[in-house]
Amino acid sequence: MSLTIGELSRQAQVKIPTIRYYEQIGLLAEPVRTEGQQRRYWPEDVRRLNFIRHARELGFEVEAIRQLLGLASHPDRSCGEAHEITKAHLTEVNDKIARLTALRDELQNMVACDNGKVAKCRIIEVLADHDKCLHETH
Amino acid sequence: MSLTIGELSRQAQVKIPTIRYYEQIGLLAEPVRTEGQQRRYWPEDVRRLNFIRHARELGFEVEAIRQLLGLASHPDRSCGEAHEITKAHLTEVNDKIARLTALRDELQNMVACDNGKVAKCRIIEVLADHDKCLHETH
DNA sequence: CTTGAACCTATAGCCGCTAGAGGATGTAGC
DNA sequence: GCTACATCCTCTAGCGGCTATAGGTTCAAG
Known part of the structure; x- marks a missing residue:
């Protein structure tokens, strides 16, 4: 059902310490924990982490990713902002x-x-x- | 005649602390100093610093730049020796x-x-x- | 000789990870 | 149930490549 951090790491191709780092800086929400304080994730988290990884590979800074993730959670809003972020990057x-x-x-x-x-x-x-x-x- | 670090900075478009950092890690040689220990540079240094800046902008790591600079400072050496280094950079x-x-x-x-x-x-x-x-x- | 911009050193901090120590947890096999 | 051992935990420190600050000194124009 749920995924350990190791399984998430394999599925999203992101190293374990990096996942914990992303949690720390607020790119990933704090996951549920077992009795023994181990993190447990859901398929949703694989998607989000994939999003983050791809954006990083494309050279987006963490701050830009934070913005893009914000946009994604307001799907009724115009994507003009995402457009600007991306266009600046394209020029570069x-x-x-x-x-x-x-x-x-x-x-x-x-x-x-x-x-x-x-x-x-x-x-x-x-x-x-x-x-x-x-x-x-x- | 000679340039202050500020003039070098403006001419090569590299910030002053970065110039001192490059000296510290050995990318730039230690320049001559005034009686009062201020650095004085020559047009040669502008060229070298431009080289470094361009290479950095293109994504070369400091270590690669060190190698490239090494080639330039042995103009009497056969290209054969340096050939492999250069080819590796080309691949990169x-x-x-x-x-x-x-x-x-x-x-x-x-x-x-x-x-x-x-x-x-x-x-x-x-x-x-x-x-x-x-x-x-x- | 004074003033003020530009310089000096040293240290600490930034981003985006990554590695290691030292210990706790979870699960599979007996 | 118990043991073995992979996987997990936190914490801290380090990396590359800068960048910023504090607190003090030098240089050159007037």
Whole structure:
């Protein structure tokens, strides 16, 4: 019927100390306890913890997750707020992709220069002065 | 001629305590000091600190940055030795790009839900049940 | 020579976990 | 019922990578 913290951990792919940490900071409600003070969870908690894990993996901060969870518990309210949180995040991610792609190109150049000297490799300059070096040829 | 820590901070867009922290953990060399023990920097340091900032923004850990910086300070060494290190970083960067791209697609799906109610809003669903919602159309 | 911004060190705190010690609980097999 | 042992409990301390504060010193312009 109910789940131990270990079972919850396995099902939601979240480590046990992390579950207790989430309880501590109020992301997870305090669960029922056995006589001997062991935590017992319900399938509902698996869903909530999955939600939290996914949001964390997507780079949402705990505070943002708290907000999103708040929205989820008021399903009649507009999702404009959730929309804003997500949009801000999207912009950030797109920016990172662009810069990582530029970096990858430079690393590929570097790896391609097999028997040369580091002095000829431009990785340092590229990262030190990203905008200037970005579009130069190797 | 030389720069104060404040000027370095402004030019490299890195906060002053962070600069001192980087010195402490050995990412930045100890700079020259005035009689009164104040740090004085050179344009070279702006470049190095820019490098560090960009690498951090791209998600490299301090230890990886240490290695990359190591390559730059042995310009007489063959690329062959450094080749493996660089290739490892390239792999890492490619992984990051892949994961961020997947993330972006998902965020774009989420943002597509504009003025609905939370009940209809995919943000909550997607996060609550990642695998199910990932490839559905909006 | 004074003033005030900028600097110094040292320490403590932040987030988001993660690990360990030392002990209590729960369950399966006898 | 009893034992064995995996799993659980709390508490504390540590991690990376900063960031903020307190309390004092230096530097440069006027």
